Amino acid sequence: MSPRRPPITTQASTAVFTQVLTQGPVSRVDLARRTGLSSAAITKAARPFLDAGYLEELEAGERTAPGAGRPASPLVVRADREFFVGVKITTEDLIGVVGDLRTQIRASAHHQLAAGDVEHVVGALAELVDELLARSPEYRERTHVMGVAVSGDVDRATGTVRYSPFLGWRDVPLAELLAEATGLKVVLENDVKALTVAEQWFGEGVGLSSFALVTVGTGIGCGLVIGGNLVAGAHGVAGELGHLAVAAEPACHCGGTGCVEAIASTDAIVARARLVTGSPALSMEQAVTGARGGDPLLRGVFDRAGHAIGLGLTAVANLVGPERIVVSGEGLAAYDLFEPQIRETFARQAFGAAADCALIIRPLPFEEWARGAASVAVQSLFSGHAH
Structure with a gap:
């Protein structure tokens, strides 16, 4: 499978892919109605995603009425085209998941923390990531980004934990440290904001x-x-x-x-x-x-x-x-x-x-916090906020 990642470089490509990701399968006609883009613009925006394997066309449906024209071929996300690691850091343990493009959980693991200092947490998290990616050769091959969720004041743009009262951390360049330890690009976010992203894209929002x-x-x-x-x-x-x-x-x-x-x-x-x-x-x-x-x-x-x-x-x-x-x-x-x-x-x-x-x-198993972290990793496809 081609290593190319989706070319989300324009407002049209962002609008089209977001709609299919969060509400697909969806036809080009519905995409045009929801986004306000022309049919030609929809086709132009969707083509690179189809070529890179991030979208696919389902079989055409039945005509709704005689003379209604060519039946629609809805677009849908190929959820297994890329995988994302999500990790929630607590004072006592690490909760990690591998999620697909729709952050459906494919694998999960918990690691208890023996200590809460930054060096120990970074090392333990790297071990957790290695364990998760070892579950399948596909995870190794198709995982490029990890999302990490931490409680407290987090600067997503710089990847810094400015203040986490429960962990006792101040001004920790966590995204940079984790990128060095895991070889993945890292998106760092406050845990509640990460959970909100998951709800916005795939839940109640x-x-x-x-x-x-x-x-x-x-x-x-x-x-x-x-x-x-x-x-x-x-x-x-x-x-x-x-x-x-x-x-x-x-x-x-x-x-x-x-x-x-x-x-x-x-x-x-x-x-x-x-x-x-x-x-x-x-x-x-x-x-x-x-x-x-x-x-x-x-x-x-x-x-x-x-x-x-x-x-x-x-x-x-x-x-x-x-x-x-x-x-x-x-x-x-x-x-x-x-x-x-x-x-x-x-x-x-x-x-x-x-x-x-x-x-x-909304009940919340702890894996959902890690799924929230994976959701902000998926967001990196759009924002580029990965370190």
Whole structure:
């Protein structure tokens, strides 16, 4: 198979390939209608992708009516034409996947981290990549780019982790280090933004002009898509819902007070539960069990967290006006305890028609974080932001 990568060099080629990638199979007639391009422009844009093996034509369908003309031959992405590695870095382990062009997971692996320093993580990640690519000769041959997702302040353009509070990293040129260690081009992105890209292209956000993804768990994150584009902000930290102040206290690790994350993250809930019950060894699992069993003190902890999350979601709805908000993250395991307060607060605080914004609950296996990283690797076909 030719090693040539797709020539995505014009707005027309970007529009055509994106439509087929995210919503195919799709006919040239539908492509013209959706993109506003002429039939000749569609044919010209599609031809290099067909020649390079990234698109193929399905067999022509039946005519819809007598005299309706030549039946359409829909275009579809050849998902196995290229593969992409995606890795999510946590404080405890690495979650890695090999995904195809539609980021369907073909292989996955977990590696526990013995240490959290940069040198160890880079070495362990290189081993994980080698293990994944060894699963098939096709992966070795057709994988050129790796996406890496990290929590915190990430500069995608330079491939730098500017600040990751959970990892304790500052100003780490991670993309460059990983490119040297693996031989792959590397795209680095904040983990929530990477997950948002996956939802935009292959999940709840397909076909939407605007939506928000909010993750609940170790941290409280938010990715925003407005006008079809992922919002990074002038300094790359747009969507930091977790550090929206919704109360006068408690103190947050970011240096602020009353942040959503300081009230509703897993650590914050555990700390509050231990305080109100006087049980210094209480775990999250025990807090959830007690709250579900009707313990009024523990129910109050989750009500408080749900209220804070609800205020955060309301702020997103009021400020941005998205078509929907997708709520996800590992914290969904306790979502039944959050939900009444989230929905009550949202209904009360959302302004006018913003209250009509749909809240979609989306379970999130940890492999989905790595799939998000693979999605930003696929994006490198369009943006060139790979190191």
